[in-house]
Amino acid sequence: MTEATHANLLADSVRRMLVGAARWSDVVEHGYAGFFSIEHSDSLADLLIVMTEMGRRASMLPVLEAAIANRYAPGLAGAASRLGLAIGTFGLHEHASSLVFARERVQGTARFVEGAAEADEWLVLTDDCFLCVVRRDAEGVTVQPRPALAAGFADLHFSSLARARSLTPAQVTELLTIVRLGRAARAYGAALAGFEAALAYSKQRKQFGKAIGSFQAIQHKMANSHMALEGCRLQLTAAANALDGGAANWRALAASATAFASGHLRKVALETQHCFGAIGFAEEHLAPELFRRVHTDVVRLDGVRARAELGECLLAADGASIDCLLDRSDDAVGPFRKRFREWLAKHWSKQESDASRARPECERPWDLFFAKRLGEAGWTGLNWPKAAGGLEATPLEQLAYAEELIKAGATDYPLICSCRIMAPEIIAHGSPLLKQNMLPGLRAGTVTACLGYSEPDAGSDLASLRTRAVRDGDAYLISGQKIWITDGHRASYMLLAARTHPDPELKHAGISLFVVPMSMPGISVHEMQAMSGQKFCSIFFDNVRVPVEWRLGEENAGWSILATALANERIAMGGLAVRVQVLLKSMVQAVQQRPQLLRDSLTHDRIGQLAAELVTSRLLVAQTLEFGSSGAAPLEQAAMAKVFASELAQTMCETALDLLGSEALLSKGAKDVPADGEIELLLRTTIMFVVGGGSNEIQRNIIAQRGLGLGR
Numbered sequence: 001m002t003e004a005t006h007a008n009l010l011a012d013s014v015r016r017m018l019v020g021a022a023r024w025s026d027v028v029e030h031g032y033a034g035f036f037s038i039e040h041s042d043s044l045a046d047l048l049i050v051m052t053e054m055g056r057r058a059s060m061l062p063v064l065e066a067a068i069a070n071r072y073a074p075g076l077a078g079a080a081s082r083l084g085l086a087i088g089t090f091g092l093h094e095h096a097s098s099l100v101f102a103r104e105r106v107q108g109t110a111r112f113v114e115g116a117a118e119a120d121e122w123l124v125l126t127d128d129c130f131l132c133v134v135r136r137d138a139e140g141v142t143v144q145p146r147p148a149l150a151a152g153f154a155d156l157h158f159s160s161l162a163r164a165r166s167l168t169p170a171q172v173t174e175l176l177t178i179v180r181l182g183r184a185a186r187a188y189g190a191a192l193a194g195f196e197a198a199l200a201y202s203k204q205r206k207q208f209g210k211a212i213g214s215f216q217a218i219q220h221k222m223a224n225s226h227m228a229l230e231g232c233r234l235q236l237t238a239a240a241n242a243l244d245g246g247a248a249n250w251r252a253l254a255a256s257a258t259a260f261a262s263g264h265l266r267k268v269a270l271e272t273q274h275c276f277g278a279i280g281f282a283e284e285h286l287a288p289e290l291f292r293r294v295h296t297d298v299v300r301l302d303g304v305r306a307r308a309e310l311g312e313c314l315l316a317a318d319g320a321s322i323d324c325l326l327d328r329s330d331d332a333v334g335p336f337r338k339r340f341r342e343w344l345a346k347h348w349s350k351q352e353s354d355a356s357r358a359r360p361e362c363e364r365p366w367d368l369f370f371a372k373r374l375g376e377a378g379w380t381g382l383n384w385p386k387a388a389g390g391l392e393a394t395p396l397e398q399l400a401y402a403e404e405l406i407k408a409g410a411t412d413y414p415l416i417c418s419c420r421i422m423a424p425e426i427i428a429h430g431s432p433l434l435k436q437n438m439l440p441g442l443r444a445g446t447v448t449a450c451l452g453y454s455e456p457d458a459g460s461d462l463a464s465l466r467t468r469a470v471r472d473g474d475a476y477l478i479s480g481q482k483i484w485i486t487d488g489h490r491a492s493y494m495l496l497a498a499r500t501h502p503d504p505e506l507k508h509a510g511i512s513l514f515v516v517p518m519s520m521p522g523i524s525v526h527e528m529q530a531m532s533g534q535k536f537c538s539i540f541f542d543n544v545r546v547p548v549e550w551r552l553g554e555e556n557a558g559w560s561i562l563a564t565a566l567a568n569e570r571i572a573m574g575g576l577a578v579r580v581q582v583l584l585k586s587m588v589q590a591v592q593q594r595p596q597l598l599r600d601s602l603t604h605d606r607i608g609q610l611a612a613e614l615v616t617s618r619l620l621v622a623q624t625l626e627f628g629s630s631g632a633a634p635l636e637q638a639a640m641a642k643v644f645a646s647e648l649a650q651t652m653c654e655t656a657l658d659l660l661g662s663e664a665l666l667s668k669g670a671k672d673v674p675a676d677g678e679i680e681l682l683l684r685t686t687i688m689f690v691v692g693g694g695s696n697e698i699q700r701n702i703i704a705q706r707g708l709g710l711g712r
């Protein structure tokens with residue numbers, strides 16, 4: 001059974017149990033009170049699935065509490081006891097006075113304990129690291145209810161006999177981590193249920209004569225919430241798997257999941273309420289209960305502390321800790337990564353790496369010698385089918401390839417458009433003549449290309465492009481203008497989209513794709529300087545004669561080929577997450593050299609938050625690639641990965657400006673420049689990532705319309 005099938009079955013069975021007014025006895029009967037007990041599964045991943053389902057119903061049945069008792073104090077509480085959990089001073093907001101265990105008694109006060117009205121026994125974590133069980137009716141327990149946003153809060157005063165188990169500091173850390181992740185999963189479930197209900201509502205509630213879900217303001221709110229929820233889900237799964245598998249980075253991943261959830265779920269709950277309008281404000285609606293659950297759990301995640309912990313962890317160590325948080329070198333692509341890394345070590349010298357790093361990276365270094373070396377070793381066919389002599393690397397292997405290049409300070413820019421984007425389309429749709437002409441050079445790494453899609457009046461609305469290709473015997477005559485073409489001044493070929501049907505109303509159905517040598521008579525190139533330092537070009541076509549054999553696919557059938565090429569372009573953008581990772585590493589190093597900043601808790605908080613966002617970005621990219629490797633077009637996933645990474649890159653630069661001030665404005669080469677000048681450079685470049693490859697607004701439209709099924 002696959003992991004996903006198991007998760008779905010488990011979630012289904014919990015959902016069935018929770019139909020109607022589920023009681024604690026139902027939970028016990030179904031075995032969900034037995035997590036981490038000897039006879040039960042001890043997977044945290046499973047516990048989080050159950051907690052998510054609890055959250056969906058805003059249920060406070062104490063599955064988490066039972067799991068904690070089973071794992072850390074087996075046999076101390078009754079097997080069917082309904083437990084309330086007091087974590088005393090270990091909870092950031094939950095303490096008043098200290099809780100201690102001495103002479104068989106718990107002494108002290110625990111504040112803001114949930115489930116007070118129903119608990120049979122209290123599970124109390126004392127400051128001196130004892131996990132105690134106190135009977136509800138024990139002498140010396142006073143329960144003082146505290147009316148709050150969600151029902152069932154109480155302060156507990158103890159001077160009572162207890163059974164106790166002593167825990168090691170490592171066990172306490174692990175216990176608290178599981179509590180936080182459990183609460184995060186429940187908050188996630190509640191936020192998800194609210195979101196799903198709001199999504200359904202936005203499809204049927206009509207205003208101004210149409211469903212409110214067709215308004216872009218609502219669609220973009222939904223897209224943002226969906227991204228945040230996906231980020232939470234992926235992070236919780238990664239953290240649970242890391243803890244279950246005993247991975248070295250489980251603490252950092254758990255802090256990251258907690259920090260991410262606490263930063264995003266409340267916003268999702270608020271946006272959900274906004275989408276419902278007044279109807280969601282009525283207490284008889286399900287939204288208020290979910291809203292209360294999300295806010296109550298999130299506040300008790302100690303997200304602030306998780307961010308600080310993550311920040312401290314990164315700032316205390318060298319940059320390797322960031323790689324350790326994000327790297328997947330031990331994953332399924334390990335052997336591939338190792339092979340490419342070893343090849344790079346032999347074929348990309350330290351001097352070349354230093355020289356390359358000294359150049360502004362976003363000027364897109366055009367290293368044709370290195371491109372040839374890649375060709376000689378066959379890396380040019382990275383994503384080509386084996387039948388065409390390619391490596392047929394999986395999308396995750398392609399990402400590993402891009403990551404290793406960036407880490408080594410090398411680039412394969414001259415080959416991205418030609419080998420990664422154009423070549424697979426030539427292999428799939430090219431005529432025999434075109435293949436014969438193009439493939440040897442592409443394989444050798446000597447062919448470069450640019451992408452000719454955008455026009456002055458066709459940016460986001462690409463299908464309204466007007467460049468014409470008119471059939472003239474065995475050739476087409478191409479006339480028109482392309483604009484903002486990256487590398488148009490130095491690429492040897494262009495992958496060009498032109499209108500082949502005379503009726504402009506046909507839009508998508510009238511477009512064909514061509515491979516056009518840039519040396520053809522009738523092409524003139526006008527260079528423009530981009531803010532990032534790179535050149536992009538306006539390119540004019542005046543009756544450029546291109547043989548029919550250089551068309552890709554059937555006439556007027558170019559749009560679907562273009563869609564694949566665009567998806568490949570967004571996959572290539574996955575490398576952006578790695579650049580952000582490199583920048584975070586440099587920022588951490590810069591902060592480490594500034595003692596005043598290093599002492600400031602704000603610095604820890606901001607670095608921790610960025611790291612948590614970066615983990616999500618990396619997971620979204622991986623999800624896109626995994627989805628893509630199943631053969632489906634990962635449109636919605638690619639859109640999420642692109643939006644998230646590009647906006648994170650912006651936030652990263654803005655944060656660097658906040659923390660490092662004017663120094664962060666210094667350019668590469670300036671004396672004492674932090675992060676090697678990458679901050680101001682990436683700040684300029686990020687605009688391109690947000691606007692290019694389909695702007696983020698368009699990507700949000702895709703997420704909402706294709707991913708969430710909201711109508712236009």
Ligand SMILES: Cc1cc2nc3c(=O)[nH]c(=O)nc-3n(C[C@H](O)[C@H](O)[C@H](O)COP(=O)(O)OP(=O)(O)OC[C@H]3O[C@@H](n4cnc5c(N)ncnc54)[C@H](O)[C@@H]3O)c2cc1C
Binds near residue numbers: 451536
């Ligand atoms: C550095 C750089 C390099 C580039 N390289 C290339 C290249 O090599 N080849 C190539 O073909 N193109 C290239 N482009 C062009 C790029 O693809 C376009 O910029 C992009 O598609 C957006 O089009 P536009 O700039 O015309 O913006 P517009 O489409 O005019 O959009 C302007 C604003 O309106 C918003 N908007 C537009 N329509 C909608 C809508 N329906 N809903 C909501 N908001 C909307 C956009 O999101 C954006 O915020 C490059 C761009 C840049 C900045």
